[in-house]
Amino acid sequence: MTTELLSEDEVEIVRLVREFVDEQVKPVVNELEHANTYPEELIDAMKQMGIFGLAIPEPWGDVAVSLPAYCLVTEELSRGWMSLAGAMGGHTVVAKLILAYGTQEQKDRYLPRMATGELRATMALTEPGGGSDLQAMRTVARRDGDDYVISGSKTWITNARKAGLIALMCKTDPEAQPRHKGVSIILVEKDGGDEPGLPGFTLSRDLPKLGYKGVESCEIAFDDMRVPVANLLGDAEGAGFAQMMKGLEVGRLQVASRALGVGRAALEDSLRYAQEREAFGVPIWKHQSIGNYLAEMATKLVAARQLTLHAARAFDAGQRADMEAGMAKLFASEVGMQIALDAIRVHGGYGYSTEFDVERYFRDAPLMIVGEGTNEIQKNVIARQLVKRGNVDPV
Template sequence: MSAADILDEAERLVLDTVREFVDREVRPVASELEHADAYPHELVEQMKRLGIYGLAVPDELGGNEVSTACYVLITEELARGWMSLAGAMGGHTVVAKLLRHFGTEEQQRHYLPKMATGEIRATMALTEPGGGSDLQAISTTARREGGEYVVNGAKTWITNSRRSQLIALLCKTDPRADPAHAGISVLLVEHGPGLTVSRDLPKLGYKGVESCELSFDDHRAPVSALLGGQEGCGFAQMMKGLETGRIQVAARALGVGKAALDDALRYAQQRESFGKPIWKHQSVGNHLADMATKLTAARQLTLHAARELDAGRRVDMEAGMAKLFASEAAMEIALDAVRVHGGYGYSTEFDVERYFRDAPLMIVGEGTNEIQRNVIAGQLVRRGGVD
């Protein structure tokens, strides 16, 4: 059974279209773009035309909404071609989901049609220089002054922040609130005076798409920018958004793992040693068998989380499991692909070294795997087990 068999006919057509785009347009240029650390302008424009930026936007608002399972498989295909492309639409989708579930009708009608076409691209701003996964400890504030919020603070590791027109900013509208999460809100911030996108952070992998530092110095946003129109709801809103975000990161890991396995399998059939293809040597064959098994298990775990999300259930544990397992599997598969390629796996002329540099992002991004284990353990206790 193919993973695509769970999709309806229309979704399979979308997935096939993306797969063809990846094979025809992305894979031939990914290595060159990645090593040049060049932003993929032309590929992003094609993604807009394919409707990829509207996958979480309802049809009546101009989108091309698909199930989360279809979204997972589309993300996997993009990451199979070049993981950075999946990153170029990941945060955008989470913000679209935030608007869909929590935005006022005015916010939805203002942003979602333009987000569906990619005219407006969006990102999230959560992480701060002085803290990582402890989002309740953020120090960025938004102080109400009449009909505006005055924002001060800093964010870091914000993907697409230079080229996105909309930023879902996690901030404190009541710094004195107890518990702290009761004072956290999400502001829909646009670029303007008082918001500085400073440097692009240098990265091991994940090239081409920028990850930046943001500085807010008395940046002013209208009161209408408050997501949902009610203060103090931002922490719960963002936690719900991160369920989609972590499933998306798991899907990226699937794409990297799939690309690494495909390359290793192809190379193992072409390369010969001691008079036979190297896959026939037990040590290499074992690597391939383990790689395929890990990838298949990771995909099923990720699709399980996707189906649970579409069923309307809370999936912080399921999304955490998917993200944890898929990202660790991608790292192991990428390393094994290097082993199968031998010395060529260490050469920049082969793509497997790129997969090995890209894979760690999924381990530390969207909440480190150590945090995922904390989430999983906490939910196991609250739920009384896995089921």
């Protein structure tokens, strides 16, 4: 049982999130999603529950949980609406980055407000022409006295409007070789409003999306924007690439957990529908073709969850988990996509109707295949680590 991995308090937190999803999210998700409406009331409820502080320990936060528990909370949120898990995904990665690499002043300044959700954070990695090649970024921060002067652009930045803190990945030494040695992370503060009003900072537009509705994904631009040197994450330039790669292990497990939630919702809807719907005088689950779908959906979902929790345990134990997180993200996202498709098959024509949730699952699932590094990138990471380690021994 997955609950054996958790403390009693963590089991209770997961249960409370499950109740929140059933009682507050599911009754309103269709209306919000199809209207592409930002879920202000649900986000406020998540703040009250302490969800934005799940990765932040004392003395800055009150309800920090293990990474396996965090993954299960993410799964529960995604079971209700994947966008809600997206609203706290980058926030958690930034919290982990500040915890691991931030100065004491940065921890004391940001983490207490991040734990309550008063300050929400996001990360800015992807550039319009760069995609998965993060080392090829063109956003540059040049030192000018006590400031960095930042120029460049980023795209697909989730929560860009609502976040008050952006962990910006940029080059502080564009000439460095190898290239990753010139990359740093700078903490850019904004007011968390739709119009941040910062000199040199532009939020250009919300990108139109197939799914992942309600939560904005934006383009942002920097035109000689000044940020204090004290906002460099940590004490030294040039460490940003390694810092972000470690942070993305958490990000990939969060994306894997989102895929689990979408897949679980699709399975639960399909199981219920297959018992209610009759064809040829019997519930359709008794037809072997439909029963086989359900069996395969459930088996793949459980396997993906165990792989994700395995990687989460490795991370919490201080072990290197880049291959494990890549495997979890790869497998869980592909499983989530397959389950979403099979749910449409089980529902037949109704699966194509916007009155049923399964069409939303099918639109949301592809995000996890391309988010936090495409699955093709995950395969590269896994292959590289296989060669380096020489095995996949469990001990």
